Amino acid sequence: MSEVLLTPPDATEVRLVARGVATAAQGEQGLTPLQQLLIPALFLSLTGHAVELAELEPISPQEYAAGLTRRNRIFRERVIQTMLLAALVVRPLPASVADKLQQFADALGVDDDMISVARKYAEGAEDLAAVDFSRNGYLGGIDTTRLNALHTSELDSSWSAVVDDPALAGRWAQLRELPMGTLGRGVADFYRDRGFVTPGLPGSAPPLLAQHDWVHVLAGYGTTLENEIEVFAFMARANDDPRAFSLLAMVISLFETGYLRSGAGLFEADAGHLQATGMAGRLGDALRRGALTTGSHDFLDLDWFTLADRPITLIRKEIGLVPKSAAALSSGSVGPWQPGGITPYQLNSARTSAQAEDRDYIPWTPDPARD
Structure with missing residues (x-):
């Protein structure tokens, strides 16, 4: 042989x-x-x-x-x-x-x-x-103990929301107390700057979907639908489990073909985004970056709170996260705090959330240090 x-x-x-x-x-x-x-x-x-x-x-x-x-x-x-x-x-x-x-x-x-x-x-x-x-797909036949990283026992299904869990909400709120430059503080600012509601509170995204928000911050991807394709491509390729490919297949079916009407407990179909200029290369680059990480990473089954107080730059180095290619950058691949990395709807949600909570609205500003 x-x-x-x-x-x-x-x-x-x-x-x-x-x-x-x-x-x-x-x-x-x-x-x-x-x-x-x-x-x-x-x-x-x-x-x-x-x-x-x-x-x-x-x-x-x-x-x-x-x-x-x-x-x-x-x-x-x-x-x-x-x-x-x-x-x-x-x-x-x-x-x-x-x-x-x-x-x-x-x-x-x-x-x-x-x-x-x-x-x-x-x-x-x-x-x-x-x-x-x-x-x-990725969650087929999943063992419920595999969801311990979500820090809640209130799940009816993998992608279900948790809207009344004070302990979970408190854990997320504590991220705001961490120093600038840490992963947890980055995620807290990521939520604040978009008006996102953290798991455990009414109107929040499913805790399992919230897992991928940490990846947005860690890998440096904004929150447009084009960015979502990049994030899920990165996650799918960083995981050696072949079933993780279904995560990428899901977002392609949501945000390119519209074969799926909804997915991941929150996303709704919005077709045609892979056809945007440069997106083919950006998708390929996200796969490349995932493939080049050290080891296998199941980012949806990671207890991110154990990494929350660590510097983003250090975690990137430890997992071997390589920079985006020059071609991906020139094609519009942006981070959470770069122009184009946040939608007008999300900006308005952040302003509305601040008003509802009777706190000062902190305008979103570019921050290359975190991207």
């Missing part, structure tokens, strides 16, 4: 992998304009090698599998997820694409539950696809 190949793919192998992705993801009419932007952007960000779609000849699943025989299961799983990502940005999704995804997965010996979601999209069974997300 040939030795397992663990080195990064060279230009020749990248071209081979890209051939399979392009073959599996395209329908009878060829790749869509968005796919034509996304696939090269993904490969350039994740491998450092450029691919030219015009040079990628179709390849059979069997030939593809033969070319990847020295690659381990983790590599092959990531390849299938790249195929899925390239396919899930299309609506309507052709049934032939769902078939090819399954054929390539079978040839590579990989089983990904998101293929079932893709098939239901292709069949127009979007409600059933939503059920599949709940049953087979």
Whole structure:
């Protein structure tokens, strides 16, 4: 048996992998304009090698599998997820694409539950696809003890809100007392500057969804819907559990295709955001940054309060968080305290919240030190 190949793919192998992705993801009419932007952007960000779609000849699943025989299961799983990502940005999704995804997965010996979601999209069974997300995605079969990091016992379901838990609300309120530059103080200011309500109080987001707000601050992403795509891409790729890919599939289904009407207990569908200028590259860069973190990180199952009093810069260094690429920055990837990193609606919510609480409104201002 040939030795397992663990080195990064060279230009020749990248071209081979890209051939399979392009073959599996395209329908009878060829790749869509968005796919034509996304696939090269993904490969350039994740491998450092450029691919030219015009040079990628179709390849059979069997030939593809033969070319990847020295690659381990983790590599092959990531390849299938790249195929899925390239396919899930299309609506309507052709049934032939769902078939090819399954054929390539079978040839590579990989089983990904998101293929079932893709098939239901292709069949127009979007409600059933939503059920599949709940049953087979990141939270499928989750052990309730895994939610201890949320510091509440009031959950009816993973994405349910907790609106009357004084102890939980008090824990979040204490973050305001931490020094500037700490992660917890950053999250407290993040909430204040947007008028967000912390878990444990009426009108708050689900505690599980609030977990990802810490990632916004840690990884330096604002709170537009484009930023949400970046955050979930980063989280999905930083986690070695292949089921974490369903988090990215979920936000693509919410904020690009609109296949899902709602998700994560709070988000509502708002399609077309991956088509914004530069977003293909920004998505690829977020995946790259997640992939390059040290170790595996399940950010939704992390007790962030144990890190709250630590400097943001130190935590970034410890997990090996690399900076955003120059291309992502020039394409508009911004942090929570950079222009464009907060929506007018959120600014107005912050002002309204201050008035309701009879406290001075502190205007949002850019703060490069935290981004």
